[in-house]
Amino acid sequence: MAPTSKARAPIRLLVLDVDGVLTDGRLYYGARGQALQAFHVRDGHGIKALLAVGIRIAVISGRRSRGVVLRCRELGIRDVHQGVVDKLACLSAICRKLKIDLSDCAAVGDDSPDAPVLRAAAVSYAVADAHADARRAATHVTRLRGGRGAVREVCDALLARRPARRNHV
Numbered sequence: 313m314a315p316t317s318k319a320r321a322p323i324r325l326l327v328l329d330v331d332g333v334l335t336d337g338r339l340y341y342g343a344r345g346q347a348l349q350a351f352h353v354r355d356g357h358g359i360k361a362l363l364a365v366g367i368r369i370a371v372i373s374g375r376r377s378r379g380v381v382l383r384c385r386e387l388g389i390r391d392v393h394q395g396v397v398d399k400l401a402c403l404s405a406i407c408r409k410l411k412i413d414l415s416d417c418a419a420v421g422d423d424s425p426d427a428p429v430l431r432a433a434a435v436s437y438a439v440a441d442a443h444a445d446a447r448r449a450a451t452h453v454t455r456l457r458g459g460r461g462a463v464r465e466v467c468d469a470l471l472a473r474r475p476a477r478r479n480h481v
Contacts, residue, residue, distance in 0.1 A: 323367060323470050324416040327403055327429060328463060330373040330380050330394075332422035333439055336459030349379050352459055358467025359387050367470065370406050372399045374425055400428040420466050421446045422458050435473075437466050 331337050334355060340348040359369055370391035371384055377394065384392045391410075396402045407414060419426070419433035422442040427449035430436035438450035439458035447453055452469075454462040 321415055321434065322474065323418045323435065325368045325370060325407070325410065325412050325418070326362060326466070326470065327370045327372055327406075327417060327419040327433065329399075329421045329423075329426050330371060330377070331375060332442070332458040333420050334371075334380075334383075334459065334463060336457065337422065337441075347377060347379070349377060350459065351383050352461055352464070354461045355459075355463035355467075356383075356387050358464035359389065361471060362467050363388050365471065365474065368410060368412070370403070372396050372402050372406075372429070374399070399425055400432055403429050403432065418466070418470055420454075420463060421450070435470075437462075437469075 328334060334351055335349045342348060363369060368391065369389045371380065371389055372393045373380060374396055375394065380394060381392060391406055393402050407417065414432050415434045417433045419429045419436045420439065421427070421430050422439045424443060424445040427445045430438065430446060430449035435452070436450040437452045437454055438446040439454050439462040441457040454465045456462040456465050
């Protein structure tokens, strides 16, 4: 990932898709019809590291899943929006609520519904196995695939963008 983004302002909000970003995009159905998803533990560690330095996290997903609610609660993500058709309108509403400008946002996506958000964010990432629409819309493409540590890669990149803190003695 080259560090060429639209802006170098500090990122205050990271917006994540779920299926294909936090998961590998595959859905497993149990015998009783419940959809099962797998989340990568390293992605969770990266998310917690961003939260620890004051970067907000929001999840915007086109699908609804109880597993997403549980995982986000476990990680401390409060802004969880599921069943969203217009992801850019949802992001705009989140930004208004949090008093954050789009120029202070980063986003990660993997498919066509994510493209408007990827184009609007100051810095955006398509996961390595993203659809061409998302890859064209993003300012970066991760080395890792969705659900396989791509979010951790993004979190590390966002942490590296932050100015070094100086210790005063």
